[in-house]
Amino acid sequence: MLWxxxxxxxxxDALLPVQDRGFLLGDGxxxxxxxTQGKVIWLSRHIKRITQSIDKLGLFFVNLPKEDELAAIIATLCRDITSPHAVIRLTVSRGQGGQGLLPRGVTDAAVLITAKxxxxxxxKSTVSLAVSEQVRRNPWSVASRVKxxxxxxxxxxxxxxxxxxxGDSLILTQDGFVGETTxxxxxxxxxxxxxxxxxxTGIFAGLARAETIDWAQRNHISICYDPLPVAELYRSDSVFICNALRGACEVREVNGRxxxxSEHGLKTYDKISQHLEKSIRGAG
Incomplete structure (x- = not known):
């Protein structure tokens, strides 16, 4: 079942028109x-982010479900799922029409919500990364600022x-410094x-990233946003990635190296990982 x-x-029974701009142009x-148990703890954060993304695209007319309605939809979809956790995807396409690229007169946005x-x-508790040779982040790209x-x-x-x-690709910034993974x-x-x-730098600054930064600052760990060379990763006390679905995951290898x-790095990472786990899923 889906919504x-x-x-x-x-x-x-869910049919998407062949003229849908999300299907034809990725316009959405x-x-x-x-x-967890039919509830998204970070729901208000996700609603705020997708609303901001829609505003950035302009000429995007959609009536998203209100937070309480969205929570009820998610709870209903999760009733058919036997596992305690589910992946919820909220997908919004601008709709049909518009001559060429311009979305003039498009007002029938499509909203899809699925649960798996x-x-x-x-x-995996650890992940290996390989530096991408084909893709770099573009700080001027609108697509880098929205999902x-x-x-x-x-x-x-x-x-x-x-x-x-x-396990994943390490995508560099346009200047060749560490950016993010896929x-x-x-x-x-x-x-x-x-x-x-x-x-x-053109990365998509995620919700788990913001939560990690807030936790670090509350625990007297300084944050540095200066360009980060790949070579610096190899001498770090800890390297990890994070997102709002999986939480944190250690990086133990980059390009086969x-x-x-360090012991200090492992202890700090464990604290961050446990904090994200509790924050995202309400787990102890």
Whole structure:
């Protein structure tokens, strides 16, 4: 079952018009959320972010469900899921029409909400990264500031990593510094300074990134947004990635070269990981 344009439907009954701009042009946005026992703890944050994304695109007319209505929809969709956790995806397409690229007169935005089983424990505790040779982040790209339906850069980069036997791709900034992965933001701990790329580099600054930064500042860990060379990762006390679905995950290898965390790094990472787990899923 899914929710599409105001109705609960079987997947086979949900029909998308062939002139839909999300299908034809990737003209739309989405949010991926973690639900635990039918509830998304960060729901208000996700609603705020997708609303901001829609505003950035301009001429985008859509009536999203209010927070309480969205919470009820998610709870209903999760009733058919036996596992305690679910992946919720809220997808919004601008709608049909518009001659060429201009979306003039398009007012029939499509809203889709789906839920699928999710096992946080199935995710690997560590991940290897391979630097993408084809994709770099563009600080002037509108697509870098929203979760766009057009994910071609990330798809190509992820395919690169798969060919090299890595778990994900490390995408660099246009200047060749550390950017992010295809699905997560990245941090490197050096002493008592947590380094992460600035949002002005073209990365998508995620919700888990913001939560990690807030936690670090409350715990007297300084944040540095200066450009981060790949070489710095190898001498870091800890390197990890994070997103709002999976929480945190250690990076132990980049381009086949190992990253060996220090005892201090492991302890700090464990605290951050546990905090994100509790914040995202309400887990102890």
């Amino acid at each position: 599409f344009n105001g109705k609960f439907l079987a997947q086979t 946005v989405f949010e991926t959320m973690c639900a 089983p999710f096992d946080p424990g199935a995710s 766009s339906l057009n994910y071609l850069d990330n798809i190509v980069a992820r395919q690169e990593a798969d060919v090299q036997g890595a 699905i997560a933001n990245i941090f490197a701990l050096l002493g008592h300074v947590l380094r992460t790329p600035s949002h002005q 190992q990253i060996v965390p």
